[in-house]
Amino acid sequence: MAIGILTGGGDCPGLNAVIRALVKSFYQKLPGEKVIGFLDGFRGLIDNKSVNLKTQDVVGLLPKGGTILGTSNRDNPFKFPVMVNGKLEFQDVSDTVIANLQKHNIEVLFVIGGDGSLSIAHELSLKGVKVIGIPKTIDNDLEATEFTFGFDSAVRTATKALDMLHTTAESHHRIMVLEVMGRYAGWIALYSGLAGGADVILIPEIPFNWESVCRKIQKRKAEGKHFSIVVVAEGAHAQGGERIVAKYIKESTDPVRLGGIGQVVAEHLSNCTGLESRVTVLGHLQRGGGPTPFDRILATRFGVAAVNAWLAGKYNVMVALQGGKITAVPISEGIKKLKLVPLDSEIIMTAKATGISFGDD
Ligand SMILES: Nc1ncnc2c1ncn2[C@@H]1O[C@H](COP(=O)(O)OP(=O)(O)O)[C@@H](O)[C@H]1O
Ligand SMILES: O=P(O)(O)OC[C@H]1O[C@](O)(COP(=O)(O)O)[C@@H](O)[C@@H]1O
Numbered sequence: 001m002a003i004g005i006l007t008g009g010g011d012c013p014g015l016n017a018v019i020r021a022l023v024k025s026f027y028q029k030l031p032g033e034k035v036i037g038f039l040d041g042f043r044g045l046i047d048n049k050s051v052n053l054k055t056q057d058v059v060g061l062l063p064k065g066g067t068i069l070g071t072s073n074r075d076n077p078f079k080f081p082v083m084v085n086g087k088l089e090f091q092d093v094s095d096t097v098i099a100n101l102q103k104h105n106i107e108v109l110f111v112i113g114g115d116g117s118l119s120i121a122h123e124l125s126l127k128g129v130k131v132i133g134i135p136k137t138i139d140n141d142l143e144a145t146e147f148t149f150g151f152d153s154a155v156r157t158a159t160k161a162l163d164m165l166h167t168t169a170e171s172h173h174r175i176m177v178l179e180v181m182g183r184y185a186g187w188i189a190l191y192s193g194l195a196g197g198a199d200v201i202l203i204p205e206i207p208f209n210w211e212s213v214c215r216k217i218q219k220r221k222a223e224g225k226h227f228s229i230v231v232v233a234e235g236a237h238a239q240g241g242e243r244i245v246a247k248y249i250k251e252s253t254d255p256v257r258l259g260g261i262g263q264v265v266a267e268h269l270s271n272c273t274g275l276e277s278r279v280t281v282l283g284h285l286q287r288g289g290g291p292t293p294f295d296r297i298l299a300t301r302f303g304v305a306a307v308n309a310w311l312a313g314k315y316n317v318m319v320a321l322q323g324g325k326i327t328a329v330p331i332s333e334g335i336k337k338l339k340l341v342p343l344d345s346e347i348i349m350t351a352k353a354t355g356i357s358f359g360d361d
């Protein structure tokens with residue numbers, strides 16, 4: 001008997017901490033059995049590329065960023081891209097995945113991933129594969145869990161960037177725009193904006209009004225504050241406007257990559273206020289580096305809880321943080337829709353009460 005693990009989707013700090021917790025707690029309970037790590041997300045299950053994971057392989061992993069197993073955000077076994085006669089086609093290769101799981105006598109597959117990877121895990125479960133999900137993503141946009149690991153680390157990095165932009169903004173009397181990740185959900189922009197003392201936060205959930213944003217910066221100028229800090233999520237857009245697409249990755253079933261809204265906001269604000277502006281795109285720095293203590297602990301709790309859920313006979317569940325406690329919910333709960341920032345949430349109200357503009361008044 002063996003268990004399988006894979007990491008799927010965009011990487012984030014804390015993936016290695018989950019792998020470590022899973023491997024350590026598994027061997028404590030079942031020292032004679034095996035853990036197989038599949039490489040590069042679902043790609044490793046399609047190509048049957050894997051490694052044996054022993055306790056000594058997870059030494060030193062707690063603070064290490066990325067994933068030792070590798071990951072992929074384009075290899076979906078239900079829509080796998082293949083070139084046929086020079087044309088791109090998407091094929092269902094899920095039976096190959098199931099055959100490869102059987103070759104390794106995999107009793108249960110632990111999928112550490114976001115909405116995309118967990119949707120694939122759910123589809124596999126409908127074909128009889130026993131799966132357990134562990135929710136990751138810097139975007140914090142998975143339902144049924146208060147936080148995903150990786151989010152706190154991304155917020156740390158974005159907050160640090162805002163602290164650093166503040167000093168140069170103040171010196172040069174400039175508007176500094178920081179573009180952060182978040183395609184549909186503005187959690188990173190909201191949390192880092194609040195922690196980093198932003199004046200304006202633009203998120204996908206609240207389409208903004210150009211005049212409202214300009215008014216906010218002009219008001220600051222009139223008060224003698226000749227610099228401003230704006231955080232904009234990559235998926236933010238003006239009222240009646242579109243999200244700005246940086247590129248399409250045609251082999252992916254989730255092909256859109258966003259980027260560019262920061263530049264547009266910086267130019268517009270410069271024109272309407274007469275202040276100089278500069279833009280910083282934080283990009284993949286947000287996914288890099290080691291996890292924060294919060295993420296190390298959450299990742300460890302998730303890893304141990306995932307093994308315990310399986311030992312308790314649960315399948316097709318995702319471990320989750322609810323009310324500060326770790327629990328297990330059906331995977332379908334986690335993927336039924338994206339967890340967006342609720343417009344009436346206490347955190348939005350708190351931000352507004354301290355004068356932060358969302359460009360909606
Ligand atoms: N709703 C979906 N259903 C099935 N597969 C999806 C879905 N969204 C994305 N995918 C695929 O799942 C894989 C991982 O998705 P991605 O969004 O990149 O990572 P994550 O697991 O972090 O959400 C990619 O191959 C992507 O094409
Ligand atoms: O690494 P890529 O392919 O540029 O993807 C960028 C996207 O991945 C993310 O960092 C994380 O998304 P997932 O958690 O869904 O993998 C998004 O915030 C961002 O839009």
Ligand SMILES: [Mg+2]
Pocket residue numbers: 009114115116117
């Ligand atoms: Mg996703």
